[in-house]
Amino acid sequence: xxxxxxxxxxxxxxxxxxxxxxxxxxxxxxxxxxxxxxxxxxxxxxxxxxxxxxxxxxxxxxxxxxxxxxxxxxxxxxxxxxxxxxxxxxxxxxxxxxxxxxxxxxxxxxxxxxxxxxxxxxxxxxxxxxxxxxxxxxxxxxxxxxxxxxxxxxxxxxxxxxxxxxxxxxxxxxxxxxxxxxxxxxxxxxxxxxxxxxxxxxxxxxxxxxxxxxxxxxxxxxxxxxxxxxxxxxxxxxxxxxxxxxxxxxxxxxxxxxxxxxxxxxxxxxxxxxxxxxxxxxxxxxxxxxxxxxxxxxxxxxxxxxxxxxxxxxxxxxxxxxxxxxxxxxxxxxxxxxxxxxxxxxxxxxxxxxxxxxxxxxxxxxxxxxxxxxxxxxxxxxxxxxxxxxxxxxxxxxxxxxx
Numbered sequence: 001x002x003x004x005x006x007x008x009x010x011x012x013x014x015x016x017x018x019x020x021x022x023x024x025x026x027x028x029x030x031x032x033x034x035x036x037x038x039x040x041x042x043x044x045x046x047x048x049x050x051x052x053x054x055x056x057x058x059x060x061x062x063x064x065x066x067x068x069x070x071x072x073x074x075x076x077x078x079x080x081x082x083x084x085x086x087x088x089x090x091x092x093x094x095x096x097x098x099x100x101x102x103x104x105x106x107x108x109x110x111x112x113x114x115x116x117x118x119x120x121x122x123x124x125x126x127x128x129x130x131x132x133x134x135x136x137x138x139x140x141x142x143x144x145x146x147x148x149x150x151x152x153x154x155x156x157x158x159x160x161x162x163x164x165x166x167x168x169x170x171x172x173x174x175x176x177x178x179x180x181x182x183x184x185x186x187x188x189x190x191x192x193x194x195x196x197x198x199x200x201x202x203x204x205x206x207x208x209x210x211x212x213x214x215x216x217x218x219x220x221x222x223x224x225x226x227x228x229x230x231x232x233x234x235x236x237x238x239x240x241x242x243x244x245x246x247x248x249x250x251x252x253x254x255x256x257x258x259x260x261x262x263x264x265x266x267x268x269x270x271x272x273x274x275x276x277x278x279x280x281x282x283x284x285x286x287x288x289x290x291x292x293x294x295x296x297x298x299x300x301x302x303x304x305x306x307x308x309x310x311x312x313x314x315x316x317x318x319x320x321x322x323x324x325x326x327x328x329x330x331x332x333x334x335x336x337x338x339x340x341x342x343x344x345x346x347x348x349x350x351x352x353x354x355x356x357x358x359x360x361x362x363x364x365x366x367x368x369x370x371x372x373x374x375x376x377x378x379x380x381x382x383x384x385x386x387x388x389x390x391x392x393x394x395x396x397x398x399x400x401x402x403x
Contacts, residue, residue: 012360015367027166036067038319040177065318069387075366077359078153081145154185178203207290222284255308267300
């Protein structure tokens with residue numbers, strides 16, 4: 001195992017060095033473009049036996065994917081291997097952090113052991129005892145290394161995305177999972193860009209847990225709904241196309257539906273409706289059944305054609321597809337199966353026993369997906385090639401010999 005971990009460490013270091021050098025010019029790829037980015041979070045369980053009892057810890061893996069190229073702009077994990085929980089607790093006591101509001105603390109970024117367990121007891125106390133949470137509970141801190149607090153993790157990831165994307169774009173469009181609460185982070189990091197109409201932010205939700213057959217049936221209904229709507233609105237479609245010739249049929253029918261449903265609202269009322277209630281998407285897909293799109297940044301500066309383009313392109317599918325691939329290609333990222341015999345706690349045979357492996361494998365997988373995995377129906381290109389960041393596919397020998 002030591003040799004295997006040494007190889008993983010080497011690949012991780014090579015992937016970090018190669019990506020860093022290549023992605024210094026990532027912002028050039030978005031120059032004068034209107035990119036769409038999808039951001040979501042998946043949970044990766046790590047086996048962690050304590051006191052001879054089996055338990056798991058959940059680490060969060062967040063990714064942001066560019067829609068049209070499928071390039072993974074950033075993939076991060078809420079785990080800091082360099083800070084031990086015991087050392088963090090001691091430092092926080094010495095500097096008086098526990099007596100201060102969290103916003104004024106020196107070590108506000110990480111969870112302390114005592115506060116993490118107190119938080120879990122408030123939320124999970126009905127199901128788990130304190131000893132259970134400390135040793136074999138469903139949610140707890142790892143034995144070494146520290147978990148990053150959720151809000152700090154969200155902000156750090158989106159700050160990295162903003163840094164990599166740069167400022168050369170025309171309009172950047174962020175599609176975020178509504179359950180993660182990412183919209184506040186993105187909006188606060190892009191206040192001036194939002195005011196100037198250069199950044200749009202939307203939360204997306206859809207029904208989860210449906211069977212494959214039900215999703216296929218709903219997707220067929222969605223495809224039929226698009227065709228029926230275009231046929232029924234043929235006259236309005238012609239008028240829209242004459243005014244906005246650059247719109248596709250799908251975007252044109254989206255414009256018509258938005259105009260019919262929201263034309264009687266004032267700009268302020270429409271913005272509030274978009275942000276709170278959202279737009280129930282009538283054209284279901286297999287990946288996003290019963291989708292709702294909540295546009296948080298409608299300043300009445302996009303026009304009906306701009307709104308149509310945005311809503312027709314708003315999706316979480318690119319990042320969800322990446323997470324699906326991660327579960328297939330990396331055994332440690334597979335979902336565990338809870339059982340009744342252990343009170344829904346999960347022990348997965350393929351999960352890692354060392355939490356440090358999760359961020360390392362996330363970096364290696366991102367490199368493989370961006371630079372080495374050539375996909376596409378028409379042309380076998382990697383996401384980096386489609387984005388314009390690479391001229392050709394990167395092979396294993398290129399990564400191993402990089403210096």
